[in-house]
Amino acid sequence: MSTTPPTPSDPATGTDGSAARPEGKPVPDLTLVPARPRTLGSRTVPIDRPPVPASAAWHDGDPVGRRQFADLGPLKLESGGRLPAVRLAYETWGELNEDGTNAVLVLHALTGDSHVTGEAGDGHPTPGWWSSMVGPGAPIDTDRWFVVAPNVLGGCQGSTGPASPGPDGRPWGSRFPLLTVRDQVAAEIRLSDLLGIDAWSLVIGASLGGLRVLEWATSAPERVESIAAIATAAQTSGDQIAGFHTQLAAIRADPRYRDGDYYDAADGDGPHVGLGLARQIAHQTYRSAKELDERFGRIPQGGEQPLEGGRFAVQSYLDHHGDKLSRRFDANTYVVLTRTMITHDLGRDRGGVSAALASVTARALVIAVDSDRLFPPGQSERIAAGIPEASLRTIHSDYGHDGFLIEEDLVGAYVQEFLEQGARR
Numbered sequence: 001m002s003t004t005p006p007t008p009s010d011p012a013t014g015t016d017g018s019a020a021r022p023e024g025k026p027v028p029d030l031t032l033v034p035a036r037p038r039t040l041g042s043r044t045v046p047i048d049r050p051p052v053p054a055s056a057a058w059h060d061g062d063p064v065g066r067r068q069f070a071d072l073g074p075l076k077l078e079s080g081g082r083l084p085a086v087r088l089a090y091e092t093w094g095e096l097n098e099d100g101t102n103a104v105l106v107l108h109a110l111t112g113d114s115h116v117t118g119e120a121g122d123g124h125p126t127p128g129w130w131s132s133m134v135g136p137g138a139p140i141d142t143d144r145w146f147v148v149a150p151n152v153l154g155g156c157q158g159s160t161g162p163a164s165p166g167p168d169g170r171p172w173g174s175r176f177p178l179l180t181v182r183d184q185v186a187a188e189i190r191l192s193d194l195l196g197i198d199a200w201s202l203v204i205g206a207s208l209g210g211l212r213v214l215e216w217a218t219s220a221p222e223r224v225e226s227i228a229a230i231a232t233a234a235q236t237s238g239d240q241i242a243g244f245h246t247q248l249a250a251i252r253a254d255p256r257y258r259d260g261d262y263y264d265a266a267d268g269d270g271p272h273v274g275l276g277l278a279r280q281i282a283h284q285t286y287r288s289a290k291e292l293d294e295r296f297g298r299i300p301q302g303g304e305q306p307l308e309g310g311r312f313a314v315q316s317y318l319d320h321h322g323d324k325l326s327r328r329f330d331a332n333t334y335v336v337l338t339r340t341m342i343t344h345d346l347g348r349d350r351g352g353v354s355a356a357l358a359s360v361t362a363r364a365l366v367i368a369v370d371s372d373r374l375f376p377p378g379q380s381e382r383i384a385a386g387i388p389e390a391s392l393r394t395i396h397s398d399y400g401h402d403g404f405l406i407e408e409d410l411v412g413a414y415v416q417e418f419l420e421q422g423a424r425r
Ligand SMILES: CC(=O)SCCNC(=O)CCNC(=O)[C@H](O)C(C)(C)COP(=O)(O)OP(=O)(O)OC[C@H]1O[C@@H](n2cnc3c(N)ncnc32)[C@H](O)[C@@H]1OP(=O)(O)O
Pocket: 017, 018, 038, 040, 041, 042, 043, 044, 045, 108, 109, 110, 111, 112, 113, 129, 301, 313, 314, 316, 317, 318, 320, 324, 402, 405, 406
């Protein structure tokens, strides 16, 4: 039976699953360049995918690229556990001035890494995830600021994580201890000590990076002059925990997960199906319903007939993102980092969230994306209302949570404005 795709509401949308996307709406009080237009092609993801490695984690001996490494010694963890040896991979741009007053710490989200800006290759699996935010003349201008970006503790791009060698030299796997956002920041504080940075002019990050930004401002207020917390929360909600839970269940249900001990599996195969499913569940929350409706609607994927078992374009799009992540990321790291988001509560043992936010002395820029259904704007409003010296900015975008990555121009304009305000004080 032939299918005639319904006409989507966006007249620029093609019928082959490719789509021209809506423009980001301009922010009313700033003159800004709108989000760059992109036309995205359709792609058919083969059902029988070529084999992927058991883990796409970075290992000693792989190309180092721009990474540097800091060995930070043992770390006692909030859960009562202990990591006997912590290493953080990090990258830097610009130069630290003589009095050490121009340092900016950039903290990545769930599947990011230290490679904030620059090309892919030479060991870096992806191009810089905030390339137009950081660099010479960029909002975080590396001619002026010394920028440091670590790969998070528990990560898989050079920092100590579940794919790293445990005390017996074998990968940690299921033995890797439970981490919290506080542990991640404790390691980053050690990195700051090692780099000789007493106080950061700015600590900035979004999503999981934003959770760490808030933790920095609360656990080390004397070392943070200002923060930018983007698309994030002071405490993850029941709805967020529910979404994270199903992602973890998808990974654990993959028989190749082997309870986390898959690195040296005899068949060399890892839980890429489960990881891909987790990414698909997550990716829907990264984008708005409006975008998925207008961009894909009910358009069949090119060459496929849904009434004959084929996919709609949006299904193919999610398949693609799931497949792509499973080729560049480690499933155990996904589990470890997702659990840090599940347990995130800035107010734990601090008299509650309000008391924790009230203790923040840093000047704060809080940015929300109005269509974010993962970290909804109400969570940013709560942060901004609770921090004594905070300003809230809301980006109008159809791209949802991923707006913090896609709307770099809008985020950049607010960050630049915030940095300039700080310099005038
Ligand atoms: C700090 C951090 O968060 S770092 C981590 C950031 N990086 C990521 O999250 C990596 C995953 N990437 C993404 O989520 C997104 O690409 C973003 C957020 C970085 C950018 O978003 P956008 O530019 O809007 O890209 P979009 O989500 O539309 O995806 C484009 C991809 O989907 C593919 N695609 C589009 N339509 C279809 C379709 N119908 N079927 C299959 N694939 C499709 C495109 O070919 C393109 O593939 P490619 O990335 O392999 O070249």
